[in-house]
Amino acid sequence: MILSLGIIGIVAGGLLGGMYAITKEPIEKAEKNQLTESIAEVTPPFTNSPEDDKTTIKVDGKDFMVFPAMEGDRLAGAAVLGYTMEGFSGEVAVLCGFDAEGNVKDYRVIRHAETPGLGAKMEEWFHDPTGARSVIGKNPSVESFYVTKDKANGGQIDAITAATISSRAFLGVMRQAYTAYREYAAGKGIELAAAK
Numbered sequence: 001m002i003l004s005l006g007i008i009g010i011v012a013g014g015l016l017g018g019m020y021a022i023t024k025e026p027i028e029k030a031e032k033n034q035l036t037e038s039i040a041e042v043t044p045p046f047t048n049s050p051e052d053d054k055t056t057i058k059v060d061g062k063d064f065m066v067f068p069a070m071e072g073d074r075l076a077g078a079a080v081l082g083y084t085m086e087g088f089s090g091e092v093a094v095l096c097g098f099d100a101e102g103n104v105k106d107y108r109v110i111r112h113a114e115t116p117g118l119g120a121k122m123e124e125w126f127h128d129p130t131g132a133r134s135v136i137g138k139n140p141s142v143e144s145f146y147v148t149k150d151k152a153n154g155g156q157i158d159a160i161t162a163a164t165i166s167s168r169a170f171l172g173v174m175r176q177a178y179t180a181y182r183e184y185a186a187g188k189g190i191e192l193a194a195a196k
Contacts (some may be wrong), residue, residue, distance in 0.1 A: 023180045035081075035095075035110075042097025042106040043069035044076040057180040064180035075190055076100055078179035081110065087169040089113040092122070094170060095175035102192035103139045104174070112166075119166025124168065132158045135171075140178040141192070 023157060026039045039050050050067035058066050065081040077100055088143040093111040109123045132148065135157060146155035147167050159167035185192055 006107065014050060018043055026102045037067075038095050038108045038110070039067050039079040040041075041096075042095055042108060043079050044099050045066075045069075045071065045092045045106060046076055047071055050079060054149065055184055057183050059179050059183075060177045062176070064177060066180055066184040067182065069135065072174055074100070075106060075188065078082055078181050080180050082177045082180065084169050084173050084176075086165075086172060087112060088119050088163065088165040089115065092166070092169045092173060094173045094177065096181075097183050098178065100137065100192070102178060102182065103142055104135045106136065107174070109170070120159060120165040121160050121163065122166060122170045125167075126157070132156060135174060137158075138173050141182075145175045145178075162168045 014056075021153045026176045032153055036051060046069035046105055048068070048070040050069055053068050053070070055068070057066055059082070060094040062083065067081070068075060069079065077098050080096045081093065081096070082096065083091055085091055090113050091111060092109070092114065095108045095110050096104065097106045103120040107126070111121065112120065114122065122168065125133055129136075135145065144154040144156045147157055147164060148155045149158035149159060149164060150168070157167075157171055174185045
């Protein structure tokens with residue numbers, strides 16, 4: 001009996017290892033393609049390869065990946081991939097797109113484990129122009145990217161109903177992504193127009 005269980009365990013482990021080896025490369029390729037598509041969706045038009053020109057910027061001890069969108073020699077904007085572990089259920093990773101002035105062009109929630117029907121609404125909620133929900137077209141150097149409940153910080157963005165923690169996590173990533181973008185631009189000798 002013990003011998004049978006041992007053989008079954010070894011065979012099952014071998015099969016799982018084999019499946020991992022078979023699926024690893026296609027999964028990595030699909031994730032890379034998704035990132036490439038998402039960068040194009042959240043940034044202004046570009047003539048370079050943002051993924052080839054990416055730079056890592058540390059913000060509050062975390063790595064943020066800046067994918068610059070260049071139009072010729074001009075910085076047209078950037079996609080910034082960042083994350084926080086302060087979501088209601090842990091990690092929230094967002095690809096934030098900015099234009100040359102630092103305004104939010106668009107974003108994509110890349111990963112999260114937030115509650116379905118509540119915090120999981122991040123992708124739609126912060127696009128919605130109803131009330132003060134949308135972050136699109138807004139600039140973190142001009143408007144306070146905190147939820148309106150955070151009066152001490154001058155919050156100007158409506159939180160997702162019954163998901164304030166998820167909303168704070170999302171907006172925190174947006175603020176830090178903007179900081180990474182601003183630092184990247186400053187390193188290239190560019191001052192974002194709205195930050196002057």
